[in-house]
Amino acid sequence: MSALNIRRDDLRGPEIRALLEEHLAHMRAISPPDSVHALDLDRLRHPAIAFWTVWDGSELLGCGALKRLGEHDGEIKSMRTATRHQRRGVARAMLAHILAHARADGVQRLWLETGSTEHFIAARTLYAASGFVPCGPFADYRDDPHSAFMRLDL
Known part of the structure; x- marks a missing residue:
């Protein structure tokens, strides 16, 4: 795997649509319906949510989001690594990116x-x-x- 490229995503590409569909299907397969809290594309487009994707060249490896819950609070949402790229550091890189963004944006509690x-x-x-x-x-x-x-206090 070459250097990872993490970028803000507008949730319009076919790659992210496919990854989020995989994510939702997996969550529904392993969790009871009332316990699935994963967001679909439309709900991820909320203005309070910043969404990023992780790429290796033109290949989508994973995604993650930060939802603002208030002035000083945020929630991590939609952390997902594509199945074939799991256990290769993708989630760790995305989490580090989200933590850095949250700190820079004044979030005090995640x-x-x-x-x-x-x-x-x-x-x-x-x-x-x-x-x-x-x-x-x-x-x-x-x-x-x-x-x-x-919870994490930043």
């Missing part, structure tokens, strides 16, 4: 929701390695045995 089952161990491990700690539900989330909530 939150996230991910799954609590074994399917999400790698995600929870990545977030914990970056300083995220378990917490309770935030924003509009409710207690859910299929959700793990995490």
